[in-house]
Amino acid sequence: MAEVRLHEGESIENALRRFKRLVLQEDIIKETKRRSYYLKPGQKKRLKSVLARKRDRKRRTRDSRMNFGGSGASRQGAVVES
Numbered sequence: 672m673a674e675v676r677l678h679e680g681e682s683i684e685n686a687l688r689r690f691k692r693l694v695l696q697e698d699i700i701k702e703t704k705r706r707s708y709y710l711k712p713g714q715k716k717r718l719k720s721v722l723a724r725k726r727d728r729k730r731r732t733r734d735s736r737m738n739f740g741g742s743g744a745s746r747q748g749a750v751v752e753s
Contacts (some may be wrong), residue, residue, distance in 0.1 A: 672695040673690060673694050673697055673699060675689050675690040675693060
């Protein structure tokens with residue numbers, strides 16, 4: 672549970688900003704959304720698999736862009752055959 676205490680002379684806006692940052696760091700909102708409905712074990716496994724594939728695909732595209740120095744479509748010297 673995120674808890675923020677006001678420091679002496681601190682404005683409400685600053686305390687609210689600290690609270691929001693704390694909530695984001697602790698993934699409270701993500702956890703609440705995850706627990707808002709029940710997933711059967713099979714559904715949970717499928718969702719976990721889908722998210723893993725999505726992360727892997729994202730990592731591969733990020734790595735390939737780093738290796739080629741940009742998007743793959745604009746590489747010079749690439750030969751396109753029909």
